[in-house]
Amino acid sequence: MTQPTAAPTRWNPPDPKQLPELRAELLDHYGSTAALLSMREALRAGRGVIIPEVPGINAPPADVAAEILVGSERHRLADAQLYYATADMTALALAAAATPPREKASLSRPPSESGLIVFGEPIGGYVEDVGAALASTMAARPGVEAKVTTPIVAVSWSRWTPDAVQVDQGAGAVRWFWKRPGHGVAGIPRAFRGLWLTFYSPSGLFSGLDPDTVLGTLPDGTPLTAGLTSTIRTGAPALNWDNETILAEGVGFEAARPDTTDMWTHVLYTAWQLMADQGRTRWTETQEIPRPRAGAKRDARQGITGSSTVHVVNVHTAHRPPRQRAAEDAAASTGRREPQWSCRWPVGPHRRDHCMNPARHAEGNCWHEDRLIPGYIKGPEGKPLRVSSTVHLWDHQPGRDDQQ
Template identity: 65%
Template sequence: MSDPSRLRWTPPDPTQLPEWRAQLLDHLDDDRTRTTMRAALQAGRFTIVPSVPGIGASDESVASILLTKCERRRLESAELYYATPDMTALALAAAHTPPTEPVTLSRLPSESGLIVFGEPIGGYTEDAGAALANTPFGRPNASAVITTPIVAASWSVWDPGEVNLDRGEVRWFHKGAGSSGLIPADWSGVWITFYSPRGLFSGLPPETVIGTMRDGMVMTAGMIDANREASGPPLGWDNEMLLREGAPFGPPVPDTTDRWAHVLYTAWQLMAQQGKSRWAEVDEIPRARSGAKRDRRQGVTGSSAVRVVRVHSTHRPPPQAAQDDAQASTGRREPQWSCRWPVRPYRRSTCMDPRAHAEGGCRHEDRIVSGHIKGPEGAPLRTGETVHLWDQQPAD
């Protein structure tokens, strides 16, 4: 029988994030990581793929080296953020409708970053056995349906030229739905990697067949659970995508990078909003001196401090409301906010240059506005349909 408590995503204490980054950096230096990435590339699971013609190695081998280098540099220079469960739920609530402004690089809280969310920002259901079918780890008729939560993201301004090889020019291809092809050299935007927790096969029957080990033996859910502590960092690469600067946001496609990017971008907007409409407050937790020394040895150039992003006290929901919502959550999908925000926050397109508005030369920017309840303070919340009362029978 499955143990629900072992299936839930349990967020770390924010002070653990620098150590998590250190483990990710070590993981990206491991040859086994590149082997796994080569298999994923062969299975078509990457959407951003580099190629170096005439280098004398397989496309997958070259791509795995370049992709791990890119992710490593992104994490080395990343500022660290932790979004509390309330902040995560707020971003999900506000992201129910897409951002109205186009992708704007100034929305990034830092040029590169790593953010871990206190609750999943989404997830997807997949048959792990079928996913491995076309890789060296596949096994005929293997089936293990699991729900994978998305709990973290790294990002950087797109600059693939930093990892060009001396032996040839790197060409970058996008293989996403509807926009496949060569990425132009002058392309501008944001590169995002989404992460899921490692070791969440727990709860499946231990004898469930997942695939095949390197030595040809059967791989089961029980074997994965038994080795999860030694299998690498707490987070694992899941998906990646590009956001083109100036591009509009379309309707979100559920359970895809498209939907998760809406939530991430909305979190950036909430963090940036200031003044009377301020949504977030940030506390900074410094890294211990010994840990900071380790970071420098690993080549970390970003701050070793962790920025904890909370909902501002003027908007923060009552603790009981947050507990009620958390109780209703599966811990593997995005939480609901029926108790925390009965009236969902909404977006308002704000003109940033009213004098040029009439001529169409102005710039508009999203402002996320608090959902509000009209009426006297303390009055019961009315959420149903409007009811019209008549004090006399209306005429025919």
């Protein structure tokens, strides 16, 4: 049976002030049985790429792995600092990430040891055949042809080593495996040091399908429809675990295949680079939104150790595109994939390998970092943006007249 393709339901980001509440919802979810069941089914369907195993435990491997992964993500979110990248900031990171980062992955590159960032527009997406995705699960139903475009809109991270997770006494040490597309499955050595990244998509995307679209089979044998999935997910958090990866310290970045965790990692790492550059080319400016006292007390009762202040990251006014041109790109975006801009940064930023210790460069006793060099924004007459030394207010965004 052929079913319709998903309609372009947009990703509508939350108000930045709502990020502490969104984090609280995720923590509640990761403490529930529903989270364990969802993670277990994702692993059985082959969705996860970081797989823990514990010898000596009398339980199905998927159940053990799900419990470890869910508990680890809950701990990561409880320690996280909160960030919100505006739509312009998201588009800038995507433009600069058109070429992979040149520096080797550094644990000091993220703005905090643990964090959660929500993007104003998707940083990528992929088309999924729902019938094929459910084929290896109990909900499988022959003949289903329903496709959904899933956007990636948020990422959590933390520093990580294989020894970061402990299990009950009597069981063996956790063994970790990495399933990388095109690279097979490899064990993760205990000496590994790096960053753990979890990618999130919005919940409830089946709402883009006709409610009667058949997706699978319920335990009692009745059809699982798109309308029923929306009902089942009522009360679920706004973000849904999509996949994970790890970024090894000191390892360089390779060219990434589109629609993979590698590509999304490039965008995230580039956003961190843009946020960190406070030199002559200052790419971003940040507004902090403190958590109200009542909310901070609830966070403390929930075991949250990270700050609940939201850091809203925007493109610096010296590099921000005109409002009209940003609006044109926003109107052209589907909200289900990364924005295909034609007005923002049509000539994108590029990278320069910058030596951080030139006096020792000749003898090789130095280290290098990326420096992102501005491209230019085509103005109304196709001219590059003229950057002045004028001091701009936080809430001022250049209009068409600013580009003359």
